[in-house]
Amino acid sequence: MKISQDAALVAHMTKWRRHLHAHPETAFEEVATSDYVRDLLESFGLQVHQGIAKTGVVATLTNGDGPAIALRADMDALDMVEHTNVPHRSTHDGKMHGCGHDGHMAMLLGAAKYLSENRHFNGTVHFVFQPAEENEGGGRVMVEEGLFDKFPAQAVFGMHNWPELPAGVMATKPGPLMAACDTIEIKITGQGCHGAMPHLGRDPVVIASELILALQTISSRIVNPQDAVVVSVTQINAGHTWNVIPEDVVLRGTVRSFRPEVRETLQSSIKRIVKGVCEAHGASFDLTYNAGYPATVNDPEQTEVCARAAIKTVGEDKVDLNPVSSMGAEDFAYMLEAKPGCYVWLGTGGTPGGCLLHNPGFDFNDGVLHIGTSYWINLVEEILGSDR
Known part of the structure; x- marks a missing residue:
């Protein structure tokens, strides 16, 4: 599945992403962000739960009998002064989405909207919007507060934009991906x-x-x-x-x-x-x-599934299955300690200014929104597809 030709959905995601970029909130303070995400998910007809890890949001979509999986996006911004001149630049002094979590939310929202309207799967998808990834361990708090007890899932999956990779290239591998x-x-x-x-x-x-x-x-x-x-x-x-x-x-x-x-x-x-x-x-x-975040360790079996979904999304020539692991850290690691799963990188290279993550000139590359959403859809249909 590729949604690049669904101009209406791409336009929606771009609008959501830029709204979120303009209104950044930092760890455990994502109150308006949480409400914005909740309102959209409810408009798609999903069951929505708020309040886990203070500002976290989990939406559930069930279609028939089948396994349950969880897809995660992070919500928090950074304590940074934005130095871009884009129309949607931060309206909150000293805070900015310098790591692309605005894009992560928009892509997962796009997948939720599409899947709610095109239910080519049997099972349950939990859309997890996590607070406080930056330094504060919101993923750990969600797990400790019973994320997978309240929303049982056989596996959990995450994705992060990666400006060091060319736009549209995806990368993952089994074992440690981040430190x-x-x-x-x-x-x-x-x-x-x-x-x-x-x-x-x-x-x-x-x-x-x-x-x-x-x-x-x-x-x-x-x-x-x-x-x-x-x-x-x-x-x-x-x-x-x-x-x-x-x-x-x-x-x-x-x-x-x-x-x-x-x-x-x-x-x-x-x-x-x-x-x-x-x-x-x-x-x-x-x-x-x-001791801070543990290593982000991908499950070999789930990584194979993600690789197939990535290949369906961008083609085999644009999927790197042996990237150099990053010494950066990621609190999705706590979810991977609780459940088998896989974390992937989505290349966003070529953004205006060519900035890397955590740079005051960073802005998410809207040109890959449709790729990330297509990947989520393909992953759901790969695992839960009615013809599996």
Whole structure:
């Protein structure tokens, strides 16, 4: 199924997408967004439930007897100032849809509308509109609040626009597609003194510098070179003036990996290195290691199904079944821990300005709305089709 020639539906999706872009709301504050999505879903004749994970929306469409599946789109925007000049630019200062979640909602809404009018399937489809994907773990909250107890599903599926791929190319693969994401905060306490008399203190800045370099040996000398990992110190906070060695330094950073056992190695190695470097210099430390999103791991069987749907949508030559996994993280991972499923990327390269995700100049490429919606329709009919 390809809806590129359904001009009316494409026009509707473009209108919805641009309205959502102009009215961004951030994590767990998607109140107007939730109501807008609810109103549209109800107008399609679907049963709609609001309130799971505060602002989440789930709509259910059942046609005959058959399995149940869940399709998910995220709803939240980012705390960013938009730098585009498009007519539908953000009307909320300091907030923007810089990750394309407006497009994700529009594509899933388009699929819901089409499937409500063309029920070439037997079974149930749950359309899940999830809040707070950006850093706040709305997917985890939905699962914890009983998403799959209230809306039983045999499998769950997600999709994200991907500007790094050419427009219309789709990509997925079994196993880890996106990384686990943890954070670290390290406070090193030495002994402050005059900057001209460093021998009278214990300089935490020098200790922090040595520690930053030592942490890089985790990826180069501790973890198997075939296991991709990232340990990035992204903040160094110390001191208030040019001639005083401070009492302490605070380091913060991000830790990324794909496999659980590697994730455990990273955590234990960081603790050991921090302890060793600080004790060697007579400094004390306080390490906070926060486990964030798990890796996004696709189920092999469900990935095969998604690959077939993608090929039906864009053609075999435009489906990459062995993309390089991303070190970015995604809280759809929590849903994949609860149910088998698959996450795919939809290429949107060629957007105005050529911006990547989380860029203040980003705007979703409306030219692929029909592709994403066609994929959802093909996936539903692949799994639940009456001729299966």
